[in-house]
Amino acid sequence: MGKGCFKCKYALIFIILLFAFISGLNYKQLNVTNNLAVKRISIVYSISKNEKGNGNFEELLYQEFRKLGIEVEFDRFYLDCNRLNAAEEIEHIRKYLELLNNKSVDIILTVGDQATYSLLSTRHKLLSSLPLIACNVNFPDEKLIGEYDLMKVYVLRDTPDLKRNMDFIQTLYPHTNLEIIYNIDMTILGHKSFDLLTRVADRRNVRILGYQKAFMQELEYERLKEMIEYFNLMPGLSNNGLKKDEFTICLCPFRYVKGASLLVMLERSRREQENQVFLLDKFDMMSIPIANALNIPSFSCIREGFGEKAKIVGGYMATNEISAKAVAGLALRLLNNEKVGMPKIRDLEKEYVLDWSYFSEYGEDINNVPKNVRIINYPYIDQYRGYFYLLGALFVVTFIFVLTSLLRTHRRSLIERKNLQMLEDAHKKLSLSMDGGQISLWNIQDDIIEFDDNYTHLVGLKQKRFTKEEILKLAHPEDMPLLRSFYETLHQVSGMKIQRVRFSFNGKPEEFQWFELRCNSLKDAEGKIMLAGIMQNIQEQVEREQQLILAKQIAEKAELKQSFLNNMSHEIRTPLNAIVGFTNLLLGEGAEEIDPEERASMVELVNHNNELLLKLVNDVLEISRLDSDNMSFAIEECDLTEIIKEIYMTYQRLIQPALNFHLEMDEATPIFVSIDRFRFMQVISNFLNNANKFTKDGEIVLGCQVDKEQQEVCVYVKDTGKGIDEKELMMIFDRFYKTDEFEQGSGLGLSICKVIIERLAGRIEVQSELGKGSRFAVILSLANVI
Known part of the structure; x- marks a missing residue:
């Protein structure tokens, strides 16, 4: 119950925090909306009010301005360029500019070539006071724009990219016999666009649809011939025998050919060339219905008509989204009086787009669509078809898994019931065991x-x-x-x-x-x-353990006494035998006949064994005093440097002459430790005596090292003697233990050293290797910080 309440509490806190976060976002959005700066923008369109071509451009432009903190109000003007000639367009727009003098307008925006050209041709004084942005201008008049060099007039150029569009079409339709139909327009803009085509197209792949009788007027046919001659495309007039497996650019003058003749030409071309597409470089309201009637996929280099139910499949273009964002960004800088600088003419970015609703009508393969193409009107069922299949497969797998889990759960339930019964039986047995124990x-x-x-x-x-x-x-x-x-x-x-x-x-x-x-x-x-x-009562167990411990201690004491007596009898017997034997020889019959030198040698052996016997007795007495805590230690703070130097000077005369005896130590630095001076010298002397005894050649080193981190000092004796077996290192400090039974000594020296150093709060460390030597070290704590 407590755990459930705990979870509910955290869930409630999460809901409150989420509500506060959403409320904060709404408040922020409301605050931004209420504080938007209101600006009035005059939009001049090239087309008429009810004509297609701008789609949702104005809506996107409104949203982009709101993102930048501006609430815009649009004043719209439609030039209707398809109905008026150039002079009428200029006069029509001049009247509109006169009306703007009486309106509070912050910026003027023109959309398209005709609106831009007509407005700039007025050379109205209003253009010197208001910023002007010309958007989606395919072929800007650079000479005319140059007249406004000192004014805030900027052009966002949208020049058709015919090369990338044709490459895009060839990627979507990877057919060798692909035919791209291009509309020839003999207007000024048409000439400029056609000029672009001649720069990127291979003239060997170009053919021209149309013959003289098909044209509505002979003058238009003559103008077409002049245009072909100007661009050096005369072979195209007779290029009707292209192979079907070649890529073809088919030029078609939609606007100037009679309707019936046009349908006949296109139908004939369609029979000869099945894989046809139509490429727009301008929004032509005459050519699009004909292309749609022939059920030919239409592509466009410009944004007009795309996404407006004009059956334009896609293309490489500056879309409404790109254009609206570019206009809003430039307008914000102009409205804020920021320095925009040069150039006056700026190219719009472009993107590859595809309208799935029309692309799918022609049964094309989605695998041919490159990854960098943005697809609109793409249904979820088509876009995520693979995911739906995967989801279905996961559903089937999940269903099987759940069914299997239910069966396992049922089986586990049966096992748990059986285990519960076994647990109850075990509990009963445990209770009986606990009572008995x-x-x-x-x-x-x-x-x-x-x-x-x-x-x-x-x-x-x-x-x-x-x-x-x-x-x-x-x-x-x-x-x-x-x-x-x-x-x-x-x-x-x-x-x-x-x-x-x-x-x-x-x-x-x-x-x-x-x-x-x-x-x-x-x-x-x-x-x-x-x-x-x-909790268990162990009184009887403890009593038995105490009895066993007592019996063990008695046995160990008895064993220790017996071992001590055995070792003592052995160690004492050896020197006594020598003393008694040589004494009998010196005092017995025939003693006068012994050579004086031999007599002197016998006396020396008797004295030596007397010394060994005396040392043994002293060692036994010392061990006894250490065991009974009767040995007193005079602990005082001593300079270890002076003690080691004193030991070194003493043993320079005692070490065998054949051995090199060295001192490794900084003699100028005092090292203070709290020790018994005499006992410490006794330990180091024992190490040196052993090194001298077991080293035949090489060197013996007496050294001292200070570890400042651990606040310890290490005094060591290192030799190049015969060394000690690794198995014996743990036993050399046992009483009466000797690595070589035939060597002189009681086997008590190292045992006494170990006890002394432990009483001095230190420790002994040994490193040894057979045939290479040994290193005995005493580790003591420093009395002060060096």
């Missing part, structure tokens, strides 16, 4: 310790819930710190914890009994950490 279960939650029902039989108390302090009062005074520490570490360290504690649950001090507490951490059903364990 005097075991009680307990757990800790919220600092309350609770025992199970078996606790009553185990200790004889009815109370089963205790606080921490109540439990501590029942523990033995000596065990209270251990129990308190045990309780605190339970919450900090994971894993099984075991502690032995004496409790007296009846309150009688003389009746404390040993109990073992075992504890581990686990999670309950709600995910909270809880501590649980068992």
Whole structure:
């Protein structure tokens, strides 16, 4: 229940934060809307009011201005260039500019070549005070625009890109016999557009549809011939025998040919060339219906008509979206009186677009469409057909998975019932085991310790819930710190914890009994950490352990005494045998006959064995004093540098002459440690004596190193002697142990050194390798910071 409330609380907080976020966005949008700057824009269209060609351009322009923080009001003017001649257009627009003098207009926007040319040709004084943006001008009159060089007049050029459009068409229709029909227009703009075509088209692939009798007027036919001669396309008039497997550009004068003749020409061409498309470089209201009637895919280099139900499939063009964004951005800078600079004529960006509703009518393959093409009117069922198939497959797989899961769940339910029955049986057996083993279960939650029902039989108390302090009062005074520490570490360290504690649950001090507490951490059903364990009476087990420990100690003492006597008898017997033997020879019969030199040698051997026997006795006495803590240590702060130098000077005369004896130490730096000077020198002397004894050639090094990080000093004796086997390194500090039984010595030296250094709060480290030598080191703590 608590977990569910916890989730509900966080869900409610999430909903409140989401509501606040949405409200903030709405407030921000409302605030921006209420504070938009209102601007009035005069739009001059080239076409008539009801004519197609601008689509949603004005709506997109309105949205772009709002994004820039401007609320626009449009004043519209339609030039109707298809009805008027050039002079009438100029006069018509001049009257409109006179009307604008009485209106509050912030900027003038012209759309198309005719509107731009006619407006600039008026040379009206209003153009010197108001900014002008000419949008989607295919072929701007640069000479006329140059007259407005000092005024805020800017042209967004939209020159048809015939080459990229033809390449785009060939990509969509990868046929070798593709025929592109191009409309010849003998107007000024038509000449300019046709000039562009001649620059990118291969003249060998061009043919011209039309013959003299098909034209409505002979004058138009003559003008066409002049146009062909000007662009050097005379072979095109007779180029009707092109192979069907060649790419063809078919020039067709839609506007000037009789309707019946035009249909006959196009139908004949269609029979000869099945794969035909129509390419627009201007929005011609005569050619589009004819292309649609012949069911030929239409492509366009300009934005007019695209997306306006004119059955234009697509093309490479400056779309309404691009044009609206470019106009809004430039207008904002002009309205803010920003310095726009040169050039006056700026090219619009273009993009590849495709109208799926018309492209799909001709049954073309979507795989031919490049990735960089933006597709409009693309239904979700077509756009994500593969995803729908995948979704269906996932549904089938999910259904199978769910059905399989249900079957597994049913099977698992049966197994769980069986396991539950087994668990109940195990619980009964566990209860019986706990009763027989005097075991009680307990757990800790919220600092309350609770025992199970078996606790009553185990200790004889009815109370089963205790606080921490109540439990501590029942523990033995000596065990209270251990129990308190045990309780605190339970919450900090994971894993099984075991502690032995004496409790007296009846309150009688003389009746404390040993109990073992075992504890581990686990999670309950709600995910909270809880501590649980068992408590077992181990009084009898502890008593048996104490008896075993006592018996072991007695046995070890007896064994130690026996080992000591055996070693002592062995070590004492060797020098005594030599002393008694040589003494009998010196004092017995025939002693006078012994050579003086031999007598002197015998006396020397007797004295040497006396010294060995004396050293053995001294070592045994020293070990005895160390074991009984009767050896006193005079701890004082000493300069280790001076001590080592003193030892070095002493042993320069004692080390074998055949060995090199070195000192490795910074003699100028004092090193202070708290030690017993005599005992420390005793240890280092023992190391040097052993090195001198077991090194036949090479060198012996006495050295000292300081570790400033660890605040320790290392005094070492390094030799190139015979070394010690790795297996024996752990035993060399045992009493009476010798690596070579035939070597002189009691085997107590290293054992005494180890005890002395431990009393000085240090440690001994040994590194050795057979045949290469040994390194014995004493590690001590520094008395001050160096």
